[in-house]
Amino acid sequence: MLSGQLLLLVLLGAAQGVPLRESKESWGYVAVRDKAYMFWWLYQADHSTKNYTELPLVMWLQGGPGGSGCGYGNFEEIGPYDTSLKPRNSTWVQAVNLLFVDNPVGTGFSYTTDSGAFAKDVSTVAADMMVLLKQFFGSKPEFQETPFYIFSESYGGKMAAxxxxxxxxxxxxxxxxxxxxxxxxxxxxxxxIDSVLTWGPYLYSISLLDEKGLQEVQGSANKVQEALNRGQYDMATDLWSQTEDIIEQNTDGVNFYNILTKDSTFAGKTDQRSPEFGKAFLGKLYQRHLLPLQNDALSALMNGPIRKKLRIIPDSVTWGGQASAVFFNMACDFMKPVVDIVDELLEANVNVTVYNGQLDLIVDTVGQETWVKTLKWKKLEQFKALKWTALREGQESLETAAFYKAYENFSFYWILKAGHMVPSDQGVTALKMLRMITKQESP
Incomplete structure (x- = not known):
């Protein structure tokens, strides 16, 4: 592979005079199953004093399902360059080696040539990733003794667990x-369900619902719970979508990803490439929660200059071209919880961190706190008894950027003034959190 410096010169053209980092990159495909291929992209850490082999490796998993980490997470959130290909001051590459994976199969530049090969649950997603990671660590032995962290966002967190x-x-x-x-x-x-059941009280508490609106939202949310109690996951997903509609009607279109902004998801933008689009509730969920991760500017970048830079993308593959199929194939998994998996991680003494943006609605912090309180982890009461600690971006800053508390192998970060995409909204705070979690910085 060419170095990142040389490749970016090819990509941007030296005449543009864009500042370039000495960040080395590599990427490739792994056949995780027959006719199923996953794409990965690695940035070596670009630290001021340490060699990349001395720093942790972080894998980033995007949500959706069907959102591209190699695209959205990379260029919109934590990679070395933004969508204008300008250096990002808060990039995570300055602290860690950064591995993006387009996951599950069919996401981003990942693809399948068999319509039956899309993942339908997190068990398949995990099995596919084991194939990729086995090959990755086998081909890059320098990372075998490096602390490896899995960071995630949204549905990516469900898969990450x-x-x-x-x-x-x-x-x-x-x-x-x-x-x-x-x-x-x-x-x-x-x-x-803990998110859905807390949407109404959360919005009411911040004056985005009146009492009548609260009753409507809560009534709809209760129906989601009833469907789950009956094991009707498809029905629960349909009712979840209806609950979001009721919220939009009562809040004049609040944005599910940041309550301080307006939702423009349905501003004439649709994607009907999948035959499953005919299911109205899935179509709405797809438009609301996946299309924003594939905005026109990012799609043009990934299918244009980035595709040319990478040089290994098959002619038949378009970035995001199978995203809708990924989303619809995972539909039966949407409303299934994985709290038990988090409990297993804690019991196995794996370090687990929960972090959440204050202004997020789709996964509101109140809902996160609700499921955390249901953990069977033996040290939960000690964790709950702790008072949180205020975090500031720098020693001289007077403004609180976040709160956190930690006990043994579990920690929780409340990120202020951030919505669903924490690194995008509060890049400096997210970078500080990264350094704390990877044990490079103390509070």
Whole structure:
């Protein structure tokens, strides 16, 4: 592979005079199953004093399902360059080696040539990732003793929990050589019903619902709970979508990703490439929660200059071209909780971090706190008894950027003035949190 410096010169053209980092990159495909291929992209750490082999490795998993980490997470949140290909001051590459994976199969530049090969649950997602990680660590032995962390966002957190547990077991069995440092669950869809049931009270408490609106939202949310009690996951997903409609009607279109902004998701933008689009409730969920991760500017970047830079994307593959199929194939998994998996991680003494943006609605902090309180973890009462600690971006800053508390192998970060995409809204605070979680910085 060419170095990142040379490749970016090819990509941007030296005449543009864009500042470039000395950040080395590599990427590739892994056949995780027959006719199913996953794409990964690695940035070596660009630290001022340390060699990249001395720093942790972080894998970033995007949500959706079907959102591209190699695209959205990379260029919109934590990679070395933004969507204008300008250096990002708060990039995580200055602190860690950064591995993006387009996961599940069919996401981003990942693809399948068999319509039956899309994942339908997190168990398949985890199994596919084990194949990729086994090949990755086998081909890059310099990372085998490096602390490896899985960071995630939204539905990526649900997948990260399952992947983290599967990796722990593979390491224990000796089939993957890797040093698991921990799993970080950002604004994660761990217990969907706890989010849905707290939307109404949360919006009412901040004056985005009146009392009548609260009753309507709560009544709809209760129907979601009833469907789950009957094991009707498809019905629960349909009712979840209806609850979101009721919220939009009563709040004049609040944005589910940041309550201080307006939702423009349905401003004439649709994607009807999947035959499943005919299911109205799935179509609405897809438009509201996946299309924003594939905005026109990012799609143009990924299918244009980035595709040319990478040079290995098959002619038949379009970035995001199978995203809708990924989303619809996972539909039966949407409302299933994975709190039990988080409990297993804690019991196995794996470091687990939950972090959440204050202004997020789709995965509101109140809902996150609700499922955390249901953990069977033996040290939960000690954790709950702690008072949180205020965090500031710098020693001289007077403004509180976040709160956190930690007990043994569990920690929780409340990120202020951030919505669903924490690194996008509060990049400096997210970078500080990263350094704390990976044990490079104390509070």
């Amino acid at each position: 399952a992947i983290g547990l599967a990796l722990y077991k593979e390491i224990k069995e000796g089939s993957i050589k890797c040093k698991l440092g921990g799993v970080a669950l950002g604004d994660s869809w761990i217990s969907p």
